[in-house]
Amino acid sequence: MNDDQLKHDIEEVLSIDPSPEFAARVRTRIAANKQCSRTSASRVRWSLAGATLTAAAVMLVAVVSEPAETVMPYPVSIAGAEPKVEEELPATPVPQPIRKAPKVSEPEVLINPRDAAAFRKFVEGIQEHRIDVSQLIELQRRATESLTIEDIALMPLDALEPIVIEPLPSVRRIEGGSL
């Protein structure tokens, strides 16, 4: 067998074409993979959102369950601890008023008291195990399961009608004279 015959035989056995539906099947497979990846990406987003909410709830529980810090009142100024007065000062010293800081036991509440009470009940519910936080995630998941996010179909530029700009009327006609 010579080289030419061998070359010819090899080209012959490899001169086979895919079926006519091959390209269409590739497109279908790619489209199916795209759909799967979009659905799983949206599920991941919602799961992350649910996980973030849970983490926030757990942090709040941790913050609320910490013992309240007692705020020390401001130090009272003691008479006699003042710097020594000079000779110009009057003979009888004027008593310094004792300043007391207001007692602060709780941080200042900046939200609606009813909302604050409701939130405290929620936190107590978690602490007393009356509310199961893990179920919140499950509810979130079920609620978002049927969500389908569709692609925004952009209008092709060809479909837009061109903007027609009328030429300006000649200046001569308006002003009745030359420029």
Added chain:
Amino acid sequence: MQEFSSWLTEANLPMVEDLDREFEARLAESSTLAFRVAYGVLRHREDAEDVAQEAFAKAYRSFRTMRERDRFRSWLVRITWRLAINRYRSNKRRLAREQVRREVRFQPNAADSVAVNERHARLWKAIDALPEKLRIVTVLAGIEEHDLREVALLLDIPEGTVKSRLFLARQRLKELLR
């Protein structure tokens, strides 16, 4: 979300439609090549089409981030060959497990005569016996009608290397087919 979209703009990523159009053009120009590369290993139409489909699916997933898209054909050939080899080996293992002593399936062409089919079967057996580097050069040269420059581009090796491997492959094939 707004930060993400502004990141996309800054990164100058092409629109999805442009990528799809470009990929469609690549599919049209390379589908036969991918199929023939897979067929060169598997010698079974359906298996070859499956493997070629898988290669295109992988190609699509990586297409957006592919740095040199003009080397798409070369990338496709390599990935198709690798997938075909893996499928061939897994078919072989499956056949061994089923304890059926069969040679690699070769689908004879019904239109060809018996003699032609026998000659083709012997040729395939000889090609199978070649080491992998010589086999791929032989298959690609057969697909590309022995345009060695094209084969060198597809395999990303020098043209001289293609020539020497092809020479060795032909010597071995002639011995096996004697």
